Amino acid sequence: MPVHHLHKAQLSRQIKSEAEKLGFFACGISRAGALPQDARRVEQWLEKGMQGEMHYLTRNREKRYDATRLVEKARSVISVLISYYPQKELSEKSYYKIAKYAYGRDYHFVIKQKLSRLLQQIEQATGKRNARIFTDSAPVLDRAAARRAGLGFIGKNTTLISRRAGSFFFIGHIIIDLELAYDDEITENFCGNCTKCIDACPTGALSAFELDARRCISYLTIEYRGEKIPETFKGKWKQWIFGCDICQDVCPWNRKALPATEPAFQPSEALKNMTRRDWENLDKPTFKKLFKNTPLERTGWKGLQRNIRFLQDD
Template identity: 50%
Template sequence: MNNKQLHAQLIKTEAKRLGFLSCGISKAQFLEAEAPRLEKWLNNNMHGQMQYMENHFDKRLDPTKLVEDSKSVISLLLNYYPSEEQNKESYKLSKYAYGTDYHFVIKEKLKSLLNFIQEEIGDVHGRAFVDSAPVLDKAWAAKSGLGWIGKHSNLLTQQVGSFYFIAELIVDLELEYDSQTTDHCGTCTACIDACPTQAITEPYVVDGSKCISYFTIELKENIPTEFKGKFDDWMFGCDVCQDVCPWNRFSKAHSEPLFNPHPELLSMTKKDWEEITEDVFEKVFKNSAVKRTKFSGLKRNIDFLKNQD
């Protein structure tokens, strides 16, 4: 076993110990195939009001512009599939937002992994990324052999479906690289057929400006009235395309205590949500990703759902 293989193996073993679902490694280089796709998606305004998607186009496609002299992109998956879901008589919250904000949880694990690499391998420089910079997470995870990008544009694996977070370490260390896996969506169109707002305009293309997650999290103004009655009771995010995906029948509950929800969250009914106060919001969503939409944003979403007619 040469050094590149040995180091890659060391990193993967430690990633597993830290609780990551899986770890894959690819060569840090320009994402040639993704460049025209990203350009077309932006030109078609499928990012809606997410202006930040237009920034740093080159950096999104080339990790060497993010980390000087980078050689490898280490992609990691962290499971968030819950053991229990919300009360059926409730407005719905995307499963990834049940517990502590994933940025905090994963950042700590990535720091530990980078420290481990520096202690065990030597003078290695790198940066950790969790949605925190212009990195095409799914493209790198697919390139690293962790899964394929499904028709709903999420990363999919045959073993555990798609309910996991993706993060990266970009480092200036040469490692053994993994090869890409094949697409296993076949003729299935379950995600396209089930999308409440028809946001999946064609296989592998999602119009972000029509997605329920965009409306309930990213959009700062009022939700367009033309979408009334189409939100399927989602008040923060949306899991429909993942819930209907046949590969997600293999999802297993996570083992990360920080992702466990506040006890009140699972039992709250629609009436509880409609009457939610800022104090309850702060208590139930302490350190939660839901803070991104703020109390006022969540109230707007709930009011929109309440007044569907």
């Protein structure tokens, strides 16, 4: 994008075209500003204590609800989506299940790298900008910003759902001090009367458009730091040891899920070959070697051991 003083509609089109070349299947742009309805919804959710031990969600709240507090003179939020849907799920011999987003390398590195390149291209066209890159890494309401940029609607399972590609994707943003052409927010909901996600959740973590993290397998296997998983969940776990995809797997919109094209999100040969026994005998050095720079580092070897033990005692 070597041209200065591009018209904002033209510049916005070019940003989207560059985003596509970088591997994002969708890019939308919204005006930076407050998200009062989303702020109210999150505050009510926090009041009910549904965030469990995720104390970071209670910090920097004013920044979370307004992009202009994160970047001085912010005018626009450029939001992007990139698929992580695997071409093939882990084999039956693995027995234990990990969420599909964790099959490959840690997405934070991959997306930040791509967004840095996109920002460089924008700056080549417009000169140096005041901007910041985010991917699930700071107080940003990711799904709300992407919905505002016209990239999807929030489903009953609380994920952002793209009518073109389901919900197996990562979200990233550039908040920037640049006036651009804005996309129309999706205000309609396309779940209809479907309650498949709510009915399928084995621990009853979901009610329509609300997730109680304290009952969510994904939260309990990753974010929860307790020594033991509460006994009340015995027999409801379905072999998940890191994350859970049940509410996305049953969603009819995910018939449209796009297979990931990003090589970094493909599972390693070692992961593909893991058997039940391998998981159960995994020692710390092997864990470190196998899962370095992957999402599994978040729960750590000890957390993974706890999760496997919980299923073994079942």
